[in-house]
Structures are given as structure tokens and as C-alpha cells.
Amino acid sequence: MREKVVGYVRVSTYGQAKEGYSLAYQVEEIERHCQQNDLELLQVYADKGISGAAVDEEGLTVESEGLQEILADLKGQRVSAVVVLNTSRLWRSDMAKVLIQRELKRHIVDVTAIEQPNYSIYAHDPNDFLVNGMLELLDGYQRLEIAMKLMRGRKKKAEQGGYAGGGVAYGYTAKRGGKVIVIDPEQAVVVRRLFELRDCFPRWSLSRLAVQLNADGFLTRQEKRFTDVQVKRILDRETFYRGTYQYGGIEAEG
Numbered sequence: 004m005r006e007k008v009v010g011y012v013r014v015s016t017y018g019q020a021k022e023g024y025s026l027a028y029q030v031e032e033i034e035r036h037c038q039q040n041d042l043e044l045l046q047v048y049a050d051k052g053i054s055g056a057a058v059d060e061e062g063l064t065v066e067s068e069g070l071q072e073i074l075a076d077l078k079g080q081r082v083s084a085v086v087v088l089n090t091s092r093l094w095r096s097d098m099a100k101v102l103i104q105r106e107l108k109r110h111i112v113d114v115t116a117i118e119q120p121n122y123s124i125y126a127h128d129p130n131d132f133l134v135n136g137m138l139e140l141l142d143g144y145q146r147l148e149i150a151m152k153l154m155r156g157r158k159k160k161a162e163q164g165g166y167a168g169g170g171v172a173y174g175y176t177a178k179r180g181g182k183v184i185v186i187d188p189e190q191a192v193v194v195r196r197l198f199e200l201r202d203c204f205p206r207w208s209l210s211r212l213a214v215q216l217n218a219d220g221f222l223t224r225q226e227k228r229f230t231d232v233q234v235k236r237i238l239d240r241e242t243f244y245r246g247t248y249q250y251g252g253i254e255a256e257g
Contacts, residue, residue, distance in 0.1 A: 007045055008042050033087070083112065196216065
């Protein structure tokens with residue numbers, strides 16, 4: 004009787020662009036591995052644009068529906084392993100690793116990593132433990148190195164008055180690629196109106212200001228009515244609207 008397995012593929016924005024681990028490539032490698040080893044591949048689960056470093060309170064990667072489906076389906080499927088290209092597809096943080104492995108061990112399921120042929124979450128061989136640990140440490144080091152380089156680039160851009168990333172303030176929109184923000188004419192009218200109301204009626208509460216914006220027929224970016232939360236968010240960014248950009252402790256005019 005053939006061994007039953009499931010596959011799992013994941014790409015983050017960075018992974019797909021830089022590492023070349025596209026979803027299609029990962030699926031092909033998993034299918035080839037199963038054919039060569041006479042494994043019955045029941046299904047391939049996928050997550051696109053999810054970071055393996057992020058975990059929620061339950062230990063699953065944030066919004067990773069594919070991984071959540073695997074762990075949920077294990078209760079009704081008799082599979083021996085989850086096949087992945089490498090373990091970084093499943094986790095990139097120690098917390099995610101521990102919690103995901105706990106769920107797999109609960110159902111007596113192992114991880115088969117194509118690029119790490121000796122890997123097993125049940126491994127007891129000291130050499131395998133050392134090699135797999137070193138590979139995961141190297142992966143973590145590369146991830147931190149990449150993050151540091153990206154942060155340096157963003158700080159340099161912020162120092163020059165450019166947009167370095169993060170949430171786009173109401174009144175602006177990010178141009179294609181997210182590297183430049185420009186004024187949104189319709190939202191800009193709302194921003195100006197709000198600051199006019201605040202200056203004319205300094206004793207008005209946030210809720211009262213929101214009521215007036217709604218009475219004027221204005222809507223939020225999601226085309227909903229304004230609340231005191233959205234009003235406060237705009238007012239808190241007054242220095243930004245006046246031309247001072249703040250990012251990671253850096254202030255620049257622009």
C-alpha cells in the first residue's frame with residue numbers, strides 16, 4: 004500500500020521575486036519527488052504572500068489558510084508526511100516551528116523537506132540534528148540580513164524626504180509599486196475640511212467632528228461613514244500633512 008502524503012507550498016512577496024521559489028516551481032518539485040518515491044500525493048495546499056515568520060496566538064501563520072487547512076484536514080486523513088521544498092516554507096520563526104510541529108506530532112505526521120533529505124521532526128541522530136539546525140540558522144541569518152538591508156534603504160529614502168513605506172495616510176494614494184505617494188484630490192478635500200472644522204470649533208469632540216464630516220457627505224477610504232477613530236488618525240498626522248515626514252525616528256521635510 005502506497006504511503007499517503009500532502010504537499011504544501013508558500014511564497015512571500017520577497018520569496019517569489021528574489022528566491023525564485025514560485026508556487027508552480029514548488030508544486031512541480033513536490034509532484035516529482037512523490038513520483039520518484041512512489042508516494043500518493045492527496046493534495047497540495049498553498050499560501051501566497053504570507054510570511055513564515057508571522058504567527059498568531061494559535062501558533063499558525065497569520066492568515067495562512069493553506070496551512071490551517073492542512074492541520075484541520077489531518078484529523079480525517081491518514082497521511083504520513085507533509086512534503087515541502089524546504090522547512091522555511093512551513094516556518095521561519097522558532098515560535099511557529101514549535102507550535103506547528105506540535106500539531107503535526109499530535110497526528111503522527113512528519114515533514115519531508117526535498118532540499119533537506121535527512122530532515123525529520125522525529126530525528127534523534129545527532130548529526131542530522133546538527134545539520135538541520137545549522138540549515139535553519141542559516142536561513143534565519145539570511146532573512147535578518149535581508150531585513151537589515153531593506154531597513155537601511157528605507158531609512159536613507161526617508162532622510163531624503165521620500166516615502167519609505169508603511170500605511171498611506173488618508174488624503175494620499177500609493178502609485179504603482181508603492182514607492183511613491185501622491186495626493187488624492189477627493190480625499191484631500193476631506194482632510195482640509197476636517198482641519199478647518201477643528202480650527203473653527205476647537206471645543207468639538209472627535210465624535211462631533213465625525214458627525215459633521217458625515218453630514219457633509221464625505222466617506223472614508225473604504226466608503227464608510229467617519230467615526231472618531233478615523234478623525235483622530237487624520238488629526239494625529241498634522242505634521243505629516245504640513246510636510247514633515249517621520250520614519251523610524253527620522254524627520255525630513257518633503
